[in-house]
Amino acid sequence: MVRIITGTAKGKKLYSPEGESTRPTSDRIKGAMFSSIQFDIESRRVLDLFAGTGQLGLEAMSRGAERVTFVESDREVMEIVKKNARLCGFFEKCRYAVSDWRNFIRKASGRDIYDLVFIDPPYAMECCTDAARRLADAEVIIPGAILVLESCEERIDTEWISDFEVIKSTAYGKKTALNILIYRGRDD
Numbered sequence: 001m002v003r004i005i006t007g008t009a010k011g012k013k014l015y016s017p018e019g020e021s022t023r024p025t026s027d028r029i030k031g032a033m034f035s036s037i038q039f040d041i042e043s044r045r046v047l048d049l050f051a052g053t054g055q056l057g058l059e060a061m062s063r064g065a066e067r068v069t070f071v072e073s074d075r076e077v078m079e080i081v082k083k084n085a086r087l088c089g090f091f092e093k094c095r096y097a098v099s100d101w102r103n104f105i106r107k108a109s110g111r112d113i114y115d116l117v118f119i120d121p122p123y124a125m126e127c128c129t130d131a132a133r134r135l136a137d138a139e140v141i142i143p144g145a146i147l148v149l150e151s152c153e154e155r156i157d158t159e160w161i162s163d164f165e166v167i168k169s170t171a172y173g174k175k176t177a178l179n180i181l182i183y184r185g186r187d188d
Helices: 027-040 055-062 075-088 101-108 128-137
Strands: 045-048 067-072 094-098 114-119 141-151 164-172 176-183
Touching (some): 055 067, 075 094, 128 141, 128 176
Parallel strands (some): 045 114, 067 094, 114 141
């Protein structure tokens, strides 16, 4: 069961797509993730780059984020995100983009700015570092932006993303790695 842990939508049970197309973040990992950034959510402009059920962006809204943009490549799954946003009362404060994550970042360059980003792709993709780098290169994130990366044992290459500071790096069991980064800006 996927639910909102705390905030204005606390306890809301979210819809999930049937089958194996998405892998919702467990309450244990989500709790650890949000306890690490709990004082840095209010009034943030959030990007949920691999939305799935939308639970990470909706949890941020429940905790005081200003707005959320959900990006999901599967149109049917995006309908579930919208249904969950309505259920939580946040539908009007959100944007919804059915798009490949790379295309979204490219199109958002010069148009959108975010200061809290959730990057939780399907584990087989191993693209967290690449996504962080592309967000910085496209200037879609600002200095001080927090990036929350959930992956399956993907090693975060800190040399490739030298303008980020890793503030938390934890493994949960054998399959999940959680990394929280702060974007420090360009090293010119």
